[in-house]
Amino acid sequence: MATYILVPGAWHGAWTFEPLARELRRAGHEAYPVTLTGVGARRHLLSPAVNLDTHIADVANLLEDERITDAVLVGHSYAGMVITAVADRLPDRVKGLVYVDAMVPEDGDSAYSLVTENERAWYLNGTEETGYASAPLPFFDPRATPHPLASLLQAVRLEGDLSRFDRSYVYATGWPTPSPFTALHDRLAADPDWYTYAVESGHNVMREAPEELLKILLSHAGHTTR
Incomplete structure (x- = not known):
């Protein structure tokens, strides 16, 4: 049995992972959408x-x-920043990392620094009401909410590296614009220490390719029990 911690990307809540969490529980695992x-x-x-x-x-x-x-930390998009730092700070509580079309930062990186000008423009689309939040894009799920801008701009501080963990990367091939993660995926695909998967999906893999993502997560549980 694995324990999955499912962390959504910017603008999204636990609801984006809840259907997947239900399937993981049906398979006998623990799942905590955050x-x-x-x-x-x-x-x-x-x-x-x-x-x-x-x-x-x-x-x-x-x-x-x-x-x-025994956590398998699963992070979508921006949440790659979060799960990397958590694993760095609490390595004894983490067994694996799954990046779902997500950033894989090194010390000093920020979400803002790891994407293209296209995504940076999205981040800086602040809401008039606050000035310190990034507004969700019009084509997002209606449940999406403004996201704290400071979290997208702050650099992460890391002391170790990821080599102690089983690591998987899920790359979405169906972006309507050039993906900011193409070069990252290509580099990780050539690294024998990573499991990589290219999925025919837009960026929201949880919504567009849920069955394939479920299979990948269940496969990762096998990696962490080797």
Whole structure:
């Protein structure tokens, strides 16, 4: 049995992973979809103080409070920043990492620095009401909410590396614009220490290719029990 911690990308709440979580539970695993501070059902906590460190603490505190020591951290898009930092800070509680069309940062990187000008323009599309949040794009699910801008701009601080963990990367091939993750996927695909998968899907893999993503996550559970 594996314990999956499912962390959504910017503008999205736990609802984006909940259908997948139900399937993982049916397969006999534990699954915890996360809503990050200031987003989704926790949008009432949005403030200028919410940043990347806040979101790292959201997930780290969950692992500690639930006494999880075998976590497979799954991060979509922006959440690649979060799961990398959590694994770096709590390595004894993490067994594996799955990046779903996500950033894989090194020390000093930010979400803003790891994407193209196209995505940077999305990030800087602030809401008039606050000035410190990035507005969801018109084609997102209606449940999407403004996202704390500071979390997208803050650089991550890492002390170790990812080599101690089983790592998988899921690359979405169906972006309508050039994917900001193509070069990253190509590099990881050539690295024998990574499992990589190219999925025929847009960026929202959970919605567009849920069955294939489920198979990948179940396969990853086998990796972590080798």
